Amino acid sequence: MLVLTLPLHPQLLGALFAETGYLPLPGLLTRQGLDTLREEAGRLEAAATRRDFRMECMDDSPRHMTTLGGHHIARQSELISGLYRDTALLELLTALHGTDVLPVEEEVERYVLNILHHPGDTHGAHTDDYPLALILFLQAPEKYGDGGLLEFNPGRRDLTALNEPGTRQVHHQAGDAYLLRSDLTAHRVTPLTRPGIRRTVLNLAYSTEHHQAPATDSARRLYS
Template sequence: MLRIPSPGIGARERFGDSGYVPLHGLLDPSLLSLLRQEALRLEKAGRRRDFTMECMDGSPRHLTTLGGQVIARQSALIPRLYADDAMVRLVSRLTGENIVTVADPVERHVLNILHRQGDTHGAHTDDYPYALVLFLEAPASTADGGLLEYVPGTRHLDDLRTPTARSVHHRPGDAYLLRSDTTAHRVTPLTRAGLRRTVLNFAYTTPDFRPRDTGSARELYT
């Protein structure tokens, strides 16, 4: 159905050490083009979010989102890619786990769009263990913001304010896998007008995993 390039040598070991691994150029140009067109079409159904997450110590949310339940009604391409055997095998190889798709229709695949100055997806952890994030649009420079910041091995969001936090820049067509339930992470604010950061977040899990019921994702995506 869709060709998914293999990760580089040592990717599994890197993921095991830090809970993060980049997948540069995971999306080939033809697939990236299809997904960008799909995201632009779906963006019309997105909802603007501007609030703080009190359960996350006042962490800001300034972005446009579309939950998985809406995507499933309006797109065939994205749910098909999410459940594609090659995609699931990729996550399995990187984690060394028996990976399965998420049953929750809201969280399984979501679209996040930062498109205004100051837009950010503030500090959080996820309900499910693995997030595969696909970049459809991204700022060209690290000075533009929209960076992933994360701290390996901790759920403590305050650690994102310490020197242990790592910042990573990604380009359109890139992806990364994150151990997102035990890794504090956020997206830094866009620094100026005219920038866009559009990502698909694919959540995966294992057969015996039971997610924490924080309600944070439903507040964002429903």
């Protein structure tokens, strides 16, 4: 099954990615890919866990969301574990990043499901342990005013940058994706503003040859 529509000019897009650490990939999922992954996420959600706490090691930023860690997903979804290691996807990411992109071996964090589905649900400010995050949108609020926006300040790693000028807020639709230099770019997802909306993303984390993952316990707290 064809899950992804590969963009035509990865080298040009790579230059854009290098500039800001963020690259929107609108419509990366095919219609069939979106439908199938959304159905898979719906099935997996039964095993997901509600999280409501503040992350001490990330300036006490809030987590109000439902999550499922990669160790569960690996056992329950051949579709997602196969997509994660898909050769065409790895080649695309390598072209966009300009250097070899490698799957993460650590099994809790390498792919995760994040579900925001109550008013006020938010994935608060943080940086990731691995350099690249490919976020696939399986469900998304339709309107900008519904919340669930990705917020980041290009080139800024400190979490306080998110309260400073230069911060961008971006809206994505179901079927869209974005690539983020997620270890060097502080980011968060703004709270959902009303009942009845859902934002479900699959985060595929990738590494590079010489990357040393920092020893935070944030992934364990959110996904174990």
